Amino acid sequence: GQQLNQSPQSMFIQEGEDVSMNCTSSSIFNTWLWYKQDPGEGPVLLIALYKAGELTSNGRLTAQFGITRKDSFLNISASIPSDVGIYFCAGYYGGATNKLIFGTGTLLAVQP
């Protein structure tokens, strides 16, 4: 089935640093979503992208829908301790079932 390759798997950074993570696929996607999951909670939507090339910000977070429609990235600027969690990319690639496919997640740890 379709897979999303998300990298890096984990990141350990100092407070104040910028963070970048990305998601790639071998197939064309028509929607990209970025979620954050805190321990013991469900994923919370951060940013949704619907058009190739689209660049969207949500506070210190910025995400882009790749021009090729096969990738997306998420940047976090000036990280703070509450940014800790697992970040998931997800996307709809269409096809017969139009399922939402999830990446394997990026664990972010922020050292105060």
Added chain:
Amino acid sequence: ETGVTQTPRHLVMGMTNKKSLKCEQHLGHNAMYWYKQSAKKPLELMFVYNFKEQTENNSVPSRFSPECPNSSHLFLHLHTLQPEDSALYLCASSVTSGHRGGDTQYFGPGTRLTVL
């Protein structure tokens, strides 16, 4: 608060027990989903309901039985589970799950299930 609630938040059950998970969404959505999240694996879609009708069963064992009495409520009935079924079970909802795609899914907090 995402507008999707799940109960219970934690559940411990034996392999011979029967229990049910409940999900309720207050967003006016018409599609609801069950996902399983196991350690170090991507979220696995289990079931999709669109306007109360099941539109997707992702080869889920029959010991998991979903029920969707209306567009706001979704249940997952559990019986004779196995220890490997222990996981976080997440419910989500979206406007629709139509083939046009792009319907953003909003997740509940999940039920942490442990099968002994």
